[in-house]
Amino acid sequence: MCRNCGAIVGAGAAECGVCGASTDPQKTQVRKQELPDRETIRFARAILDRPYKFTIILLIANIFVFFLMWDSSGRTWQVLAEHFSNAVLLIYGAKLNALIAAPYHQYWRFVTPMFVHVNLLHLAVNMYSLWMIGPYVEKLYGSAKFVVFWVVTGIAGVVASYLTVRPNLATGGLGKFLFKSLDEPSAGASGALFGLVGVLFIFGIKFRRELPEGFKRAFGTGMIPIIMINLFIGYIGRGFIDNAAHLGGLLSGAGLAVVVQYRRPGERPSVAILWRVLQAIAIAVVLLSFYKVARNFRNFPALINAQQATPPTNQIFVNYVAWINQAQESASKMIHDRDPSNSDAIAKALHNIPAPDAKATELRERLSTILSQMVAYLNSTKNEAPRQAAALPKEQIDLYNAWRKDYDQWLKSAAPKRQN
Numbered sequence: 001m002c003r004n005c006g007a008i009v010g011a012g013a014a015e016c017g018v019c020g021a022s023t024d025p026q027k028t029q030v031r032k033q034e035l036p037d038r039e040t041i042r043f044a045r046a047i048l049d050r051p052y053k054f055t056i057i058l059l060i061a062n063i064f065v066f067f068l069m070w071d072s073s074g075r076t077w078q079v080l081a082e083h084f085s086n087a088v089l090l091i092y093g094a095k096l097n098a099l100i101a102a103p104y105h106q107y108w109r110f111v112t113p114m115f116v117h118v119n120l121l122h123l124a125v126n127m128y129s130l131w132m133i134g135p136y137v138e139k140l141y142g143s144a145k146f147v148v149f150w151v152v153t154g155i156a157g158v159v160a161s162y163l164t165v166r167p168n169l170a171t172g173g174l175g176k177f178l179f180k181s182l183d184e185p186s187a188g189a190s191g192a193l194f195g196l197v198g199v200l201f202i203f204g205i206k207f208r209r210e211l212p213e214g215f216k217r218a219f220g221t222g223m224i225p226i227i228m229i230n231l232f233i234g235y236i237g238r239g240f241i242d243n244a245a246h247l248g249g250l251l252s253g254a255g256l257a258v259v260v261q262y263r264r265p266g267e268r269p270s271v272a273i274l275w276r277v278l279q280a281i282a283i284a285v286v287l288l289s290f291y292k293v294a295r296n297f298r299n300f301p302a303l304i305n306a307q308q309a310t311p312p313t314n315q316i317f318v319n320y321v322a323w324i325n326q327a328q329e330s331a332s333k334m335i336h337d338r339d340p341s342n343s344d345a346i347a348k349a350l351h352n353i354p355a356p357d358a359k360a361t362e363l364r365e366r367l368s369t370i371l372s373q374m375v376a377y378l379n380s381t382k383n384e385a386p387r388q389a390a391a392l393p394k395e396q397i398d399l400y401n402a403w404r405k406d407y408d409q410w411l412k413s414a415a416p417k418r419q420n
Helices: 025-030 039-049 052-071 077-081 084-089 120-140 143-163 173-179 190-206 215-220 218-238 243-259 269-299 313-337 343-352 359-383 394-414
Strands: none
Touching: 025 269, 052 084, 052 120, 052 143, 084 269, 120 143, 120 173, 120 190, 120 269, 143 243, 143 269, 173 243, 190 218, 190 243, 243 269, 313 343, 313 359, 343 359, 359 394
8 A cells, every 4th residue: 555645556566556656665765855745645645535426326327227127128138138129228218319309309318318228238338437437537526526427428428319310411431420320219328438538538638737647647648549449449330339429428528627627625615515506406307307207108008018029009100200300301401402312212211111000101102202303303403513403493392391281280190199
C-alpha cells in the first residue's frame, strides 16, 4: 500500500500508479524532492475514499430488467444465447421510431432503452464496461453528477438513434455506419457508457496539469485507443450496431465534461445541493418512464408470448407504419430535393410488407406505384439535364397528397387505442 495516498500497489512496482510516489523507503528519504505535493496526495486520497454506490445500483437495475425480460420470454436458455424477440424488447421499452412518433407519442422510449438489452452477451459486455468505467466517473464527480451524466447521455444516445433512421442516407460505408435503413427496435446501455467515456476523455485533457501520474495515463489521451477500437468495431458491425447512439452518447458526455467541474475536495454546499436536485429529477424521469412501461403492458396483450409463430396484429401494424413512414420520407426527398436515391428500392420492398387490413394493402400498393412513377420521372429528366432533375409534375404531387389524406384517415381509425 502506498504510504502517501493509501492506494493498493502491485508487488514489485517501483512507484504508486496513482500519485507517483516511490515505494522504496530509502529512495523516499534520499529523493524527497520527487515526492508528490500535498495537493496531489489530497486529490488521490479524496478519489480513493469516495463511494460508487450508484454504479452498483445501475448494475442491479439493468440486471433486474433483464431477468424480467427473460421471465416474459419463457425463461429458456436458448433466448439468452440468441436474443429476445422484438415483442419483448418493445414491451420493456426499446426504442422504435414508429411508437415514439404520432399517433402513439411514447416519448418515454427515449429513456427506457438504456436499461434494456437484447441478450446475455449484450448485457455482460455493457455491465462489465459500466463496472470498469462507472466508479471512476462517480468518484471524480460525485454520485449526483454521475446519475445526471448517465441519464442525460443515455437519452442523447437514443435521440441520435431516433434521428438517424434515414433510409435515403443509409448508403455506402459511412452512410451505413451513421444511418439506418430500417426502423427496428434499438436498446442497450452503450450510449450512456460512451457518455462516461466522453466525460473521462475531456476530464483528462481539461485537468491534465493537476492530475497524479496514474490518472494522466488512464484519462484524456489515454482514452483515445478505447474510443477508436469501439468505433472500428462499430464500423465492422454497422449492420446491427447502433453507432449513432454511441456517438450521441460520446459527444454529449464530452460536452457535459467541458462545462461541469469535477467534485473537488471541499466543494461548496450550494453547488452540491443543486446537483442533488438535478439527480432527483433524473431519477424521477427514469421512474416515470418505467411506470409508463408498466402501464403499456396492457396495450400489447398479444406481444406477451414471444414465441408465437405468427406475428401479433399490433406488431404487424407497427412494422407497416414504420415502412410507410420511410416511404413518405423518400417521397418528401423527391418532391423537395429532387433526390430519388434509394426510393426505387423502398417502392419495391413495400410489396412484401404485411398489411394489417385490406385498406392498408390498397394504400400500400398505391404508394408503391406513386413512388415508382416519381423515381421514373426524376431519372428521365436527370438524363436530359445532368446537373439537376426537373421538378415533379403537379399531377404526381396531387396524387401523393390525396394518398396522404386517405392514409391519415385510415391511421386514425386503425391505430390501436392507447391508455395514458
